[in-house]
Amino acid sequence: METKTMKIFFPAATLALVSGCAAPTVNLSTAEPIKVDISMRLDVYDHNRQTGARSASPGPAGEPETRRRNRMADIQNFKNSRLVGEGRDGLLSIRVDTPGEVGEYVRKTVADENLDRMALMKAIAEKGQKSLPDVQAEQSSLWQKRSFEGELIETEAPDGTFSWTAKSGG
Amino acid sequence: MTLVVLTRNLTRIAKWAVQRSLPAAKAEIGDVLYEGPGRLVVHKFVLRDRVSGVELLRVDSGDVVFSFDDLRRRQLGEIRLVHPVIRISPGLFRILPSGGVGGEGSLPPWAARRIVCDYAEVLYEGFGPTSPSVGLKCAFDWSEPGSDPAKPLGLTAWDIRVSTPGYPEDFLVLDRVDLRFTMRGILGKHEVAGVDVVGGRLVLGAALQQILSGPPSSSQSAHPAATWKISRLVLGGLGVRFEDKRETAANISFQIHTTLTDLSLSEAAGEIGGREQTVEIADMEILSPYDPLTKVFTLRRVFLKFTLGGLLHNELAGVTILQPTIYVGPDLFWYMEDAQSRLAEKTGPAPGPSWKIGTLKVDDGHLVVGSGGRAKYGIPLGFHADAQDIALDNLATLKFQTAFHILPGTTAFPGYQLVVSTKEGDLRFAYPPEKNENNLVGKVFFDKLRWRQYESSDAWLSATFDRSGINGGFGGRAYGGYLKGGFSFLFEENAPWIGWLSGNKIDLARFTGVIAPQNFRMTGPLDFKLQMDAFGRRIERVKGKFGAPKPGHMNIGKLDDLLANIPGTWSNLKKSGTRLVLETLRDFDYTKAGGDFWFVENQGILGLKLQGPLGSRNFEVVLHADESREGRWKQKP
Numbered sequence: 129m130e131t132k133t134m135k136i137f138f139p140a141a142t143l144a145l146v147s148g149c150a151a152p153t154v155n156l157s158t159a160e161p162i163k164v165d166i167s168m169r170l171d172v173y174d175h176n177r178q179t180g181a182r183s184a185s186p187g188p189a190g191e192p193e194t195r196r197r198n199r200m201a202d203i204q205n206f207k208n209s210r211l212v213g214e215g216r217d218g219l220l221s222i223r224v225d226t227p228g229e230v231g232e233y234v235r236k237t238v239a240d241e242n243l244d245r246m247a248l249m250k251a252i253a254e255k256g257q258k259s260l261p262d263v264q265a266e267q268s269s270l271w272q273k274r275s276f277e278g279e280l281i282e283t284e285a286p287d288g289t290f291s292w293t294a295k296s297g298g
Numbered sequence: 299m300t301l302v303v304l305t306r307n308l309t310r311i312a313k314w315a316v317q318r319s320l321p322a323a324k325a326e327i328g329d330v331l332y333e334g335p336g337r338l339v340v341h342k343f344v345l346r347d348r349v350s351g352v353e354l355l356r357v358d359s360g361d362v363v364f365s366f367d368d369l370r371r372r373q374l375g376e377i378r379l380v381h382p383v384i385r386i387s388p389g390l391f392r393i394l395p396s397g398g399v400g401g402e403g404s405l406p407p408w409a410a411r412r413i414v415c416d417y418a419e420v421l422y423e424g425f426g427p428t429s430p431s432v433g434l435k436c437a438f439d440w441s442e443p444g445s446d447p448a449k450p451l452g453l454t455a456w457d458i459r460v461s462t463p464g465y466p467e468d469f470l471v472l473d474r475v476d477l478r479f480t481m482r483g484i485l486g487k488h489e490v491a492g493v494d495v496v497g498g499r500l501v502l503g504a505a506l507q508q509i510l511s512g513p514p515s516s517s518q519s520a521h522p523a524a525t526w527k528i529s530r531l532v533l534g535g536l537g538v539r540f541e542d543k544r545e546t547a548a549n550i551s552f553q554i555h556t557t558l559t560d561l562s563l564s565e566a567a568g569e570i571g572g573r574e575q576t577v578e579i580a581d582m583e584i585l586s587p588y589d590p591l592t593k594v595f596t597l598r599r600v601f602l603k604f605t606l607g608g609l610l611h612n613e614l615a616g617v618t619i620l621q622p623t624i625y626v627g628p629d630l631f632w633y634m635e636d637a638q639s640r641l642a643e644k645t646g647p648a649p650g651p652s653w654k655i656g657t658l659k660v661d662d663g664h665l666v667v668g669s670g671g672r673a674k675y676g677i678p679l680g681f682h683a684d685a686q687d688i689a690l691d692n693l694a695t696l697k698f699q700t701a702f703h704i705l706p707g708t709t710a711f712p713g714y715q716l717v718v719s720t721k722e723g724d725l726r727f728a729y730p731p732e733k734n735e736n737n738l739v740g741k742v743f744f745d746k747l748r749w750r751q752y753e754s755s756d757a758w759l760s761a762t763f764d765r766s767g768i769n770g771g772f773g774g775r776a777y778g779g780y781l782k783g784g785f786s787f788l789f790e791e792n793a794p795w796i797g798w799l800s801g802n803k804i805d806l807a808r809f810t811g812v813i814a815p816q817n818f819r820m821t822g823p824l825d826f827k828l829q830m831d832a833f834g835r836r837i838e839r840v841k842g843k844f845g846a847p848k849p850g851h852m853n854i855g856k857l858d859d860l861l862a863n864i865p866g867t868w869s870n871l872k873k874s875g876t877r878l879v880l881e882t883l884r885d886f887d888y889t890k891a892g893g894d895f896w897f898v899e900n901q902g903i904l905g906l907k908l909q910g911p912l913g914s915r916n917f918e919v920v921l922h923a924d925e926s927r928e929g930r931w932k933q934k935p
Contacts, residue, residue: 163913164882170919174900200898204839208896252791273788274796276829276841 192244202237212238213280216290218267219245223280223292308332312340323393324348336375338362347389354390356383373444374410381417387424413440420455427463430470430509434458447482450491458498462505469505472536473497488526499537531558538579555580577602586629587636594633597622616657623664628789631765708746719745747774751812754781765789777812778805779823793834800827806850820891822850828895839898846891852908852915857884886915897921 203220206212211234215221219242226234245267253263272281275295282292308330316325328342338361345355360382363375384390415438422432436455443451455477460470478492500506533556556577579600586592598621604614624630708719721743741760746753757774768787773780783799806820828842857880864873888908895904904919 161912163911165913165916166883167916168883168918170917171922172919173922173924175924197899200838201901204841204896204898204902208841270788270790270794273786274794274831276831276839277798 192247196241196244196248199237199241203241206234206237207276207279210278210280210294213282213292214268214271214275216265216268216282216284218249218264218271221282308338316345320345320393322348323354324351336363336365338364345393347393350389352385352387352389353383354385354387354393356385357381368411376412376414377410379413379415379418381419382415383419384421386420386422389424410444411442413438413443415439423463428509430460430462432458432460434475443481447486448480451479451481453477453479462508465505465508467501467505469501469503469509471499490526490528492530492532493528494532495534495536497535499539501539526562528561529559531561532556533558577604584633587632589629592627592629593623593625594630595622595624614655616659617655618659619661619663621662621664622660623666625666626763626768628765631763635765715750717746717748719747721745744774752776767795776801776804777808779803794832796829796831798827798829801825806846817854817856819853819855820846820850822846822848822888822891837899839896840902841894841896843894844892846888849887849889849910850891852886852888852891854884857881883915886910887912888915899923 203212209224211222211224211226212220213223220238222234222238225231249263249267250260252258252267253260256263268282272283272295275281277295277297279295280292281295282290284290309327312327312330313325316323316327324346326342326344326346327340329340331339331341333339340357340360340362343355343357343360344353346353357379358381360380361376361378363378365375368375415436418436418438420432420434420436422430424431434455435457436453438451438453440451442449453476455475456473458470458472458475459468460472461468472495474496476492476494476496477490479490483489483491535555579597579602582595582597582600583593584595584597586594597619600620601616601618602614603616603618706720708717710717741758744754744757744759746755747757748754754774754776757772759770759772761768761770767789769784770787771782771784773782775781779802781799781801781804783797785795785797787793787795802825804824804826806822806824809824810819824844824846826842826844828840830837830841831839861877861880861884864876866873868876886908888910890909891907893904893906896902901921901923903921904917906915906917906919908915
């Protein structure tokens with residue numbers, strides 16, 4: 129049985145109420161309806177599905193796969209913002225270098241992701257007795273096929289040159 | 299005295315007797331010894347063709363037991379042959395006296411009360427390039443074989459090897475064969491009552507083809523074997539394999555269990571064939587050219603209908619295939635490419651006519667989608683097919699183009715939480731494919747389709763298959779609108795696939811009534827588009843956006859629970875304020891709505907923005923997999 133805790137915040141809800149005691153009647157109606165703008169964030173926690181425990185079937189290298197899963201949401205967030213893209217070498221590439229703390233976080237996360245991806249690709253190469261560049265090319269193709277519309281990918285033009293484009297179609 | 303002279307010259311007497319009875323033969327006899335009353339022992343008896351010198355019969359030794367009473371009746375007591383080697387060749391028929399085994403019911407001039415042989419070798423050869431060479435070992439024990447011409451006799455043969463001249467390997471090996479016959483049948487009608495074959499293997503290949511392609515009325519009918527008949531032939535456990543020596547060729551093998559009746563070799567080659575025979579093949583498997591553990595097709599039961607005459611002309615009258623499974627995966631397309639390249643290699647005229655099938659029926663077929671490795675995922679489709687006059691280039695390279703019809707019916711797939719009511723459809727299978735595109739194209743229509751709590755009607759699904767994966771599209775009516783989507787299933791390790799789905803004019807009232815009954819409700823039409831990225835049954839990423847092009851109403855019914863549970867101990871101001879806030883939040887008329895969402899497994903963000911005459915409502919629902927603060931995406935802005 130899943131237990132979900134809901135925390136609701138109401139940052140914009142200002143109300144003015146006038147309590148009448150006796151005195152004269154105060155008309156609270158307005159000529160125009162009151163417009164209310166509400167912004168609300170609802171955080172839903174799933175305690176039964178811990179991020180680190182989700183890797184029920186670890187990949188060839190086990191731990192790198194688990195770490196990758198744990199940072200998948202961050203990577204997706206970067207992809208949504210087009211900060212990173214899927215390169216031709218099966219690795220993530222930073223496309224927009226953000227300054228400050230955010231940029232540092234992006235760089236570290238991408239570096240960690242690429243370390244784990246490389247470990248996984250080496251394991252695949254060893255298991256399949258393939259060369260690492262071949263595995264990288266295969267994995268790059270797979271990553272790019274799996275990319276969502278709008279996500280950045282590094283594609284090869286007919287003349288053999290590579291360029292970064294937002295994936296189209298879908 | 300006479301007896302002494304006779305016993306000392308038995309060898310010469312025997313040679314003289316053989317020369318008189320078989321003038322075209324030359325006999326070599328080592329010793330003929332008289333070992334006591336009524337017993338003659340022969341050592342090394344060899345018959346050769348007098349002209350060519352070819353050895354036709356050899357017996358290492360033999361005993362003949364007799365009595366003078368037997369001799370007076372032109373009969374011997376017992377003949378025991380030790381390791382005879384009989385070479386049946388055209389030369390043997392030359393040395394045998396013509397007409398010696400004449401009319402029906404006639405018996406040889408000499409008979410024996412018992413003829414025994416524990417181990418004999420028979421070689422049948424030399425009848426031409428299109429006549430098989432046969433070697434076998436056999437044993438028999440016949441009592442009173444001549445007393446009653448209709449008396450059933452038996453012979454057991456084993457290690458029977460049949461080959462074609464010029465081919466080093468045997469195309470037929472039979473483990474054991476039991477023959478039943480009568481002297482009347484053998485000598486009078488050239489008829490064997492029964493032949494039971496237990497175990498063995500048959501290779502359908504060039505060697506057999508050479509035998510079958512031989513002129514039916516040439517050398518094969520020139521010797522008596524061509525006129526022999528078998529009343530009943532029972533084949534049990536005969537493994538059949540299609541020969542293909544290339545390293546990349548797929549292996550096709552199956553077992554034959556069948557009974558053939560009134561089989562006549564001369565009829566097979568001459569009158570041909572009218573008699574239809576049925577062979578049942580069980581558990582036929584066609585394996586990947588590259589991975590002997592990966593299946594391409596499995597055929598639970600196959601019934602081949604043919605006539606021997608048809609076989610000689612490369613024709614099968616009909617093929618019925620029950621419970622076939624097509625394993626759609628890279629190996630299927632490798633197999634198809636393999637077959638295609640094989641066809642391309644064929645330059646010059648074909649050695650003979652192509653194989654043809656009169657009618658093909660396929661029933662209760664299934665598709666299984668394979669992936670990288672050997673993971674398999676069933677597809678909720680059963681199919682059947684009917685086709686006629688199919689040309690097969692050869693049995694290893696099926697070449698036909700037909701449609702497998704998807705059968706109507708309702709099927710539940712609990713593993714997928716899916717129930718489908720199939721209306722109709724077909725799976726077009728051009729094989730080898732045309733235009734150098736190895737594909738398998740299908741389109742199926744569904745009356746109803748239910749996945750989890752979501753339903754669709756008048757749906758369709760189409761897919762094309764190629765060596766890299768499956769690409770498909772689908773559509774259907776749902777919740778007052780129309781859904782359309784597509785997917786690409788990649789033949790890679792862990793079965794990755796991507797999909798996309800769009801909806802147009804979906805009735806939000808009906809849709810929200812399904813996904814969040816009583817808790818959340820919106821009205822008006824909805825357009826949306828989403829993409830997903832998954833491995834097998836595990837959806838890893840989802841991303842999408844949506845919008846409501848027309849005005850509607852939002853109601854968060856779940857807030858009614860909070861309204862009903864406002865603590866009575868609160869002050870009136872606090873209670874009223876809370877009530878006002880919750881009611882304001884609960885209902886909202888909007889003129890424009892839209893949002894987006896993304897989820898990675900069980901975490902992500904859903905944003906919903908509503909604008910209306912009374913303001914705006916902006917919601918952000920953040921789904922956390924845990925309470926960890928790690929991850930910038932989940933930190934508050």
